[in-house]
Amino acid sequence: RKEVEQDPGPFNVPEGATVAFNCTYSNSASQSFFWYRQDCRKEPKLLMSVYSSGNEDGRFTAQLNRASQYISLLIRDSKLSDSATYLCVEDSGYALNFGKGTSLLVTP
Amino acid sequence: ETGVTQSPTHLIKTRGQQVTLRCSSQSGHNTVSWYQQALGQGPQFIFQYYREEENGRGNFPPRFSGLQFPNYSSELNVNALELDDSALYLCASGPTYGYTFGSGTRLTVV
Numbered sequence: 648r649k650e651v652e653q654d655p656g657p658f659n660v661p662e663g664a665t666v667a668f669n670c671t672y673s674n675s676a677s678q679s680f681f682w683y684r685q686d687c688r689k690e691p692k693l694l695m696s697v698y699s700s701g702n703e704d705g706r707f708t709a710q711l712n713r714a715s716q717y718i719s720l721l722i723r724d725s726k727l728s729d730s731a732t733y734l735c736v737e738d739s740g741y742a743l744n745f746g747k748g749t750s751l752l753v754t755p
Numbered sequence: 756e757t758g759v760t761q762s763p764t765h766l767i768k769t770r771g772q773q774v775t776l777r778c779s780s781q782s783g784h785n786t787v788s789w790y791q792q793a794l795g796q797g798p799q800f801i802f803q804y805y806r807e808e809e810n811g812r813g814n815f816p817p818r819f820s821g822l823q824f825p826n827y828s829s830e831l832n833v834n835a836l837e838l839d840d841s842a843l844y845l846c847a848s849g850p851t852y853g854y855t856f857g858s859g860t861r862l863t864v865v
Contacts, residue, residue, distance in 0.1 A: 651797075681853050688861075690845055691798065693853035734797055741811035742788065743847070743854060745797030 653735050653746035660753055664725050668749045670718040670735030679738035682709055682720050684731045685748065691734055694720075725753045758782060759848050759857035767863045768836050776831045776860045778846030787829040788854065789821060790845040798845055804829055836864045 650673045660666045672680070680697040695702055697709040697718050708721040718735055732748040758781030768774050780787045786805045790798035800813035804823035818834040827848075833840060841864045847854040 683853075688843075690856040690858050692856070696853065741803050742800040742813060743790075743798070744800065745790075747795070747797045 651735055651737050651744050651746040653749050655747055655749060657750040657752055660725055660751070662725055662727060662753055662755055664753075665721065665723045666725055666751065667722075668720045668733055668735070668751075670720075670746055672716050672718065672735075672737045672744075674737060674739065674744075675713075675716060677737045677739060680711055680718050681736040681738065681743075682707075682718075683734040683736055683745075685734055686731050691745075694733070722751075725751075727753050727755065729753050759846055759855050761844075761846050761857035761860050763860055764858070765861045765863075767865060770836055770838060770864055772836050773832065773834045774836060774862060776833075776844050776846075776862070778829045778831070778848075778857055780827045780829065780846070780848035781855055784848035784855075785827055786849045787823055787827065788847045788849070789829070789831045790847065790856075791815070791840075792843040792845060792859075793839075794842075801831070833862075838864050840864050 653670045682694040683691040684694045685691045697711045699711045702709045706723045710719045730753045734748045735746040737744040760779045762777045788803040789801040792798040803811040807823045820832045823829045843859045845859045846857045
């Protein structure tokens with residue numbers, strides 16, 4: 648079975664901190680990857696795509712390492728509003744395979 | 756705001772009953788997928804429909820079935836409900852940059 652593995656956390660960080668999440672995947676044929684954000688009892692929302700060349704969007708940077716089958720998400724200057732669960736996602740072509748999510752709590 | 760709408764938002768059913776969940780996909784999206792998210796887990800892929808045909812299915816038993824209509828709206832049907840079917844059921848439409856999820860139906864089986 649193809650798996651996406653994440654550290655569930657929780658990660659508790661102070662405002663302004665930098666935090667990094669990691670994720671591994673087992674299907675070496677997968678082409679597309681994403682990070683989704685999910686707030687408590689809400690639907691997942693697309694945060695960003697992940698490319699081998701890296702992808703930066705403001706305070707967020709995502710990176711894909713195909714050789715190690717490893718995906719990362721870096722959040723700089725954490726805000727209280729960043730508190731959520733971050734889901735690592737592999738797109739198999741017709742299905743999104745989600746990790747269990749990493750919980751982030753940003754504290755004042 | 757998401758263009759994917761799901762109904763109902765909450766539902767309580769008794770074990771053994773049948774349930775139908777509905778999804779209206781975002782305009783222009785011809786692909787709809789359904790996911791089950793149990794508490795503390797990531798969403799699990801149930802199946803996908805493309806132009807009214809099922810074109811992919813996850814590891815769910817046949818009592819989970821679906822339909823997609825010509826207007827690309829969709830239904831998820833679950834027969835013979837079990838307690839473990841209690842979960843958030845999410846509909847996602849695409850194809851697009853990632854997929855857009857509806858806000859889900861929270862099903863409780865008692």
